[in-house]
């Protein structure tokens with residue numbers, strides 16, 4: 331199979347490229363002039379330069395592909411426009427390029443996010459049949475991207491995957507928690523427990539490949555590690571265990587964090603920079619729960635999560651240490 335991966339220089343995309351190569355597929359990677367190619371170096375992958383914000387740059391990448399994995403996305407942006415340009419209009423450009431230059435493509439897989447579905451109650455994980463209710467600019471633009479992709483359903487074979495927090499080697503998001511735990515610190519927000527679904531990148535990649543190769547995959551699917559989710563403290567406990575260390579819990583009151591997030595937002599807008607927190611991320615962080623139910627993909631496509639939290643955190647901690655990020 332010939333497969334295109336957009337976002338191939340990033341955390342999830344690069345793991346997907348590795349898996350597709352290992353499975354014997356011919357892989358093309360969409361990269362930007364500015365992309366760091368660290369994870370793609372010395373691999374049998376065809377590099378094509380393009381930017382999803384520029385429709386005319388996408389022809390070479392999309393033509394002659396059997397399956398297209400649209401992974402590229404903006405996760406951090408100082409303003410809504412940055413998210414919109416990549417997640418919404420970038421997906422529009424991708425779909426327009428595909429219908430124009432490769433209308434016979436077998437499958438288009440779009441990597442969306444649980445953020446498109448929105449937060450949940452601790453006792454009720456979200457399902458595909460629930461109405462989406464995104465609460466951040468990131469989530470709203472990921473949902474807009476999904477709507478664009480799914481609007482081609484009469485003309486192209488499309489499918490959407492909505493992962494929760496993804497962790498594993500090469501990830502810089504959850505890395506912040508590993509670094510705090512290494513300093514002996516576990517954080518809890520406010521005075522209530524907060525719950526999260528998670529997935530190891532190996533499991534996410536297997537779900538993406540499954541959705542890409544199965545002719546019957548359709549609509550959208552939540553994916554997770556097959557558990558009912560974790561509290562923030564559970565996760566940090568597992569990180570500490572994986573690092574064979576101990577850490578004390580500190581409660582972060584919400585008001586100072588809100589003020590910090592507001593100041594960071596102003597500074598990021600002024601300097602056109604990206605930071606780990608802003609008001610959009612704050613809004614996501616303070617929700618009681620971000621839980622999803624992956625029964626649909628398990629029942630319909632036979633997805634089986636294989637990486638337990640113990641194994642996943644250990645493999646991530648070991649990789650961070652090996653590369654010097656910890």
Ligand SMILES: NC(=O)c1ccc[n+]([C@@H]2O[C@H](COP(=O)([O-])OP(=O)(O)OC[C@H]3O[C@@H](n4cnc5c(N)ncnc54)[C@H](OP(=O)(O)O)[C@@H]3O)[C@@H](O)[C@H]2O)c1
Nearest residue numbers: 337338339340341342362365381382401402403443495496
């Ligand atoms: N990580 C998570 O926990 C998580 C959870 C749910 C969903 N997702 C989704 O998964 C996807 C990948 O996330 P990630 O964690 O791998 O993020 P990442 O490491 O930041 O990778 C993002 C990738 O998208 C590419 N990209 C961004 N803007 C682009 C543009 N205008 N044109 C072409 N390529 C562009 C980046 O290229 P450069 O290298 O050139 O910047 C990079 O390869 C995103 O769509 C995200 O919304 C992630």
